[in-house]
Each structure stands twice: as C-alpha cells, then as structure tokens.
Amino acid sequence: MIEILGLTKRFGRIVAVNQLSFEVLPGRVTGFLGPNGSGKSTTMRCMLGLDRPDAGDARFDGRQFATISNPLFEVGALLDAGYVHPGRSGRNHLRAVAASNGIGAARVDEVMQLVGLGDVAKRRVGGYSLGMRQRLGLAGVLLGDPHTIILDEPANGLDPEGIRWIRDVLTHLAGQGKTVLVSSHLLSEMAHMADHLVVIGMGKLIDTGSVDDFVAKHAKHWVKVRSPHAEALAHQLRSAGATVTFKDATTIEVIGATSVEVGEMAAKQQAVLHELSPQQGSLEDAFLEATAGAQEYRSIGSATSAPANGGPHTPPPTPTPPPGSFAPPTTGSNGGVS
C-alpha cells in the first residue's frame, strides 16, 4: 500500500505538487492521471526520494522509501526509460542495478528474456528504440519481484503488441495482490487497464475513485433517439425542459431526460422508436471535463467535448496553426491527451 500524505514540492516560485494526499491500495491497477505539467512525475520522484519534498511524506507499507534497504524487492519503479547510459549494454545496465540489491546475473538474464530483450541483451542501449528501452526499464522493475510497482508512462514508444503486453503484465501483477500505480496519457489504454484512478491537476488532487465512478461523475450523459417522429418528440421534450440536438432528420440527442422518461413520452405520443439508448462519454471525455480548469498547457481552441450545443460527438475545433508553427493536437492517436 502506498500513502501520500500532504506532499508539497516547489521549484522556485512554482508549486509543482500542492498538499497532495491519496492512497494506492494493493490488488488493483491504479491509474495516475493529469494533464501535462500537473505534477505526476514530480510526485513519483518525491515518492522515491529522488526529489526532496518541501512538505509531506510518501510511505510504502508505512515506511519511507529511503529507509528500505533493498528496495528492488519491495518497490519496483520505472520513471523514465531514458535513465540509462547509452554506452552500456542493456544486460550490464541491469547487472549494475541488480548488484546494488544483491541480485545475481541469472535473474538479470531471466527478466531480459521475460521482456523479450534476450537477443539484444548485449547490445549497447544507445542502439535501442524507445520501446526497447521501455522494456528494459520494465525488466529492471521486475528484477526483485517487488510487491509495489510504480510506472511513469510505461506505454510510451511501445507498439500495439507491447502496449497489450504491458497491460496484461500489470493486470496480472495486480491480480497477484501487488500494488500498481501507473501514469499514462493514453486514456483509452488506461480505461482498459486501471481499476482505480487518481486524477490531479496543477499539483492538486482533483478526484480519486473507481474508473466507472469517475466516468459516471464527470462524463456527459445523454439519450440517443432515432424515430420517424423525431420532430414532434423533440418539441415535446423541449417543452419538458430537456435539451435536444438534431443529428439528422430522424436522430436526436437528449440531455436532461432519462431514457425511461423519453420512452414514456414517446409512448404517450404514439411515436415509433427505432432506437432509444442511454449514452455516456468516455474516460477521455470525463478526464477533459474534470481537468478543464487545471490544465497548465492548453492548445488554442481546445475544449472539452461538452455536448450542450454541438452534440456529444462534436469534436473540438481543430486549431489552425500560424504558418511555420505547430499547434499540438488535443487528442492523440490512441485517445491520448497532449
């Protein structure tokens, strides 16, 4: 179990982490989410004693990290796949890390095979791709078979097979009763992987809870109706105070009324329904909604996918970058948030 108690970290005038408190319980994958610059990585570095917090504490089963004599057996951490000397082979990098905790070369070879780097173990890390470095970092995490695992953006640079592999590994480890804290900006991946979420913004806790509860709380809900009598039904719903948006001549989206209420209203009007389905936004929608006021870096024209006027599926307007510049996208190819 990990306990974060009132953690505060300042860099000069900037408060990177502000009185942050949360718990990470064993037996489940806890996703650690927040926009860029929200303090996720700083929090993780403070947890491991790499950055010195100005206030507060992080405890692993009641102990500070610095007091653990052989941490690889208790806490495995991958904060950045780039924390390797490019001139050293992957195997030698792991041998050095392992030796600091009395772990032998045989275990190094075992984890290198486990992460699929057995064939390139003796190649210099400078020649590894980002995905290979991530796998090397994961091998380091697994060296001592620890009961607590902390990973910062572990899916960065991994191919789809690698992403699925890491998801399977983490859910398997959580299934064994281990404590798993993982940050990722790949929200679609997090939706598959995490059981629980800790969401922060500008260094402060925004929300914590199960993924389902978080989505239910923050994502928009609406009812999709397809009917040849959509016009009349929409009129009736608006009269009842609901917000109705036409998607096409026979399809409307309703906010402010449940599917039961819409169905009963349609029955009273003897309106034929071809579809009546409650809809809910994704984890990405919920995340953007929850962190809307806590994004330090925002793209021009970025917006949460609020369906109020443009409908639930209306994408945020694409910013037009000035000539010679690049405006970062608001959503990534994997549903990620920039």
Next chain:
Amino acid sequence: MRSEWIKVRTVRVNYVLGIIAAAFPIVVVGLIAALTSDEQDVARNLVGAVTGTMVLTSLLLGVVGALNLTSEFSHNTIRSTFAAAPQRTRVLLSKAIVTLASTLIAAAIIEFLTYLVGSLILSSRDADVVLDGSDKAALLGAVILAGLLSMLGFGLGLLIRNSPATITLLILWPLLLESILQGVLGAAGIEEPAPWLPYTSAILMASPDLNDSDPSRIHGGLYLGSVVIGLIIIGLAVNKRRDA
C-alpha cells in the same frame, strides 16, 4: 560496491581514457630511453621521467574519476541508482572507493610498465638504472597523486554535476588557477607560495629531487588530501539535500 565496479568496467570511455593514460608515459619514456644520446644521464633520472609523465596520466585518471560520477548525472542514471539504493551517502561513498581503488591500481600498473619499458631499453643500451630511496618515494607519490586527483575530480563532480564543467575545472585548477594564485601570493609578499597551493605542493610528491625550500611530500599529500576530503564532505552533504 559491486554495482559501482560493474559500472566502471562496462563503459567504453573508461577504457579509451585508460589506454591514453597508459600509452602517454610508456611511449614518451620509451622514446626518451631509446633515442637519447646520453643514456647514462637518462638512466640516472629515469624515475624523474616516469613520474613527470605520470602527472599527465594522473590528470587523465582524474578525468575518469570525475566522469564516473558526472556521467550518472548527465545521463540521469543517478535516478536509477538512487531508486535502487536510496541511501545516497552510502552509494556515493561506494562510488568514491571504487574510483579511488581502480585509479590507484591503474596508476601503479601504468607506472610499473613505464619504468619497466624505460629500464629495459636503457639496460639494453648498457646504461645502469639505479633506484634509490628518494626515487621509490617519488614513484609511490606519483601513484598517490593519481588517486588524489581522481578524488579531486570526484569531489568537483559531486558539487558541479556537469561533465564538461567538472573536467574543465579539474584541468584548469593546476594549469591556470594555481598559476594565478601563485602570482597573487607572490605579489602579497609570500616568497615560497608552493606550500599554500594544494596541487603545486602535492605534485612534489612525484618529484625524486626535492629542494630544501620545497614542502615535504607528506605535506603536499596531506594538503591536497585535506582539500579533496573537504570537497567530498561538502559534496555529500549537498547531494543529500538536492534533488537527484
């Protein structure tokens, strides 16, 4: 300690610098011994030639000592290191001990080979190579000087954390800073500034022929050693508090 030893052994730049550090005195002394027209004079002063060239070797080994630490910061591997072994002072002291031990062993081997090459060549030219007590002290002093310079590099690295800046300061210290200080002390009326300058006094450890006005070898070693220990203590204290 074993972890740090693996790190030292598994980076190519350490071997490259080690080969350069070894090649310089061996080649220079070998050429002097082979090409001199006065082989008897060179034979009498062979230790002076060996320890004189070893000074550059010591500086290069000092660079290795600095790089062993600063490369951890420049590649951020210090974070992997501290995440695996969070007791920072213990980790850094282990690194210092491994660096010092490997430098002393390397310096002793290089010096032995240099002396061996020089004496074999001179012997083949019928010159008599003699090793007296002062020569032996100078040979020992050159090895200790290499160890102290590697720790000087390590101590500077602990404070600066940046490879180019640390190496620059390590090289400028003897070549420039102490020359300037020597001038300043001279202008201040100090006739013999050497005892006040850590590197200048320590380099006398490697000299087989000391003048009466020179500080003793022990003085030089202790003075530079004190400066190095001071730097390392401050560096350890600073690194205990700073973010990795």
